[in-house]
Amino acid sequence: MAETVLETHGLTMRFGGVTASDNVNFKLKARELRCLIGPNGAGKSTFFKCVTGLLTPSEGHVYMRGQDVTGWQPHQIASLGVGIKTQTPNVMDALSVHENIWLAARRFNDRAEASARADDIIDRLALGPIARTDLGQLAHGERQRVELGLVAVADPWLVLLDEPAAGMSADDVARMTQIIHDMTRTAAVVIVEHDMQFIRSVAETVTVFHQGAVLMEDHVDKVMSDATVRAVYLGKKA
Numbered sequence: 348m349a350e351t352v353l354e355t356h357g358l359t360m361r362f363g364g365v366t367a368s369d370n371v372n373f374k375l376k377a378r379e380l381r382c383l384i385g386p387n388g389a390g391k392s393t394f395f396k397c398v399t400g401l402l403t404p405s406e407g408h409v410y411m412r413g414q415d416v417t418g419w420q421p422h423q424i425a426s427l428g429v430g431i432k433t434q435t436p437n438v439m440d441a442l443s444v445h446e447n448i449w450l451a452a453r454r455f456n457d458r459a460e461a462s463a464r465a466d467d468i469i470d471r472l473a474l475g476p477i478a479r480t481d482l483g484q485l486a487h488g489e490r491q492r493v494e495l496g497l498v499a500v501a502d503p504w505l506v507l508l509d510e511p512a513a514g515m516s517a518d519d520v521a522r523m524t525q526i527i528h529d530m531t532r533t534a535a536v537v538i539v540e541h542d543m544q545f546i547r548s549v550a551e552t553v554t555v556f557h558q559g560a561v562l563m564e565d566h567v568d569k570v571m572s573d574a575t576v577r578a579v580y581l582g583k584k585a
């Protein structure tokens with residue numbers, strides 16, 4: 348049986364009187380791909396922030412490969428081999444694509460190895476034609492792809508992505524789908540996403556959040572046709 352790489356037990360986050368994450372028990376196996384969906388305010392981002400260390404939960408625990416990481420800082424979690432892409436980009440606009448990726452690779456490798464890894468990622472993410480272009484000059488979809496490259500270069504076994512397809516063209520989304528599928532050869536991937544087309548193309552199992560809690564967890568087709576889910580989510584959005 349595949350190893351459990353991410354697990355939460357009774358994860359709860361309160362902001363004053365608001366329970367943004369409500370007793371969430373979540374489990375993800377090695378190389379599994381999971382989308383987290385739900386209407387605005389359902390608690391997806393709060394759950395994501397608790398798992399990535401941006402927030403410390405009010406109650407409950409987060410385990411990664413069996414280790415209790417509750418309350419750890421994002422950089423500590425990253426150092427376990429976890430790739431995190433938040434909505435706040437961690438890139439340098441005045442440096443080229445290659446330089447940004449090389450710098451990310453250099454954090455974990457010597458200079459020669461960093462160069463080899465950067466070349467490999469540029470190849471795998473089809474960034475060759477823009478490798479020498481400064482980040483500041485890239486289109487939105489290209490930037491998102493570079494940010495995914497910064498995550499992939501660390502060779503993570505768990506990847507946590509917050510809205511990777513936001514604001515992208517159909518072509519960019521298709522490319523992003525392919526890259527994420529490639530990632531699942533070596534990593535489990537969790538994606539918080541709004542884009543239904545992207546979710547349908549990328550996901551098998553989705554977890555639906557509603558009012559901070561998990562409403563349903565099933566194959567994307569089943570979830571999309573579920574009456575309760577449609578009422579709370581698709582009814583409003585799709």
Ligand SMILES: Nc1ncnc2c1ncn2[C@@H]1O[C@H](COP(=O)(O)OP(=O)(O)OP(=O)(O)O)[C@@H](O)[C@H]1O
Binds near residue numbers: 362367391
């Ligand atoms: N820092 C905060 N302080 C107070 N309330 C918060 C805070 N962050 C989130 N909330 C509240 O917690 C609830 C869940 O919000 P959250 O952002 O996690 O939902 P979401 O599913 O990610 O929504 P969206 O799809 O709009 O990003 C909402 O009611 C929100 O107003």
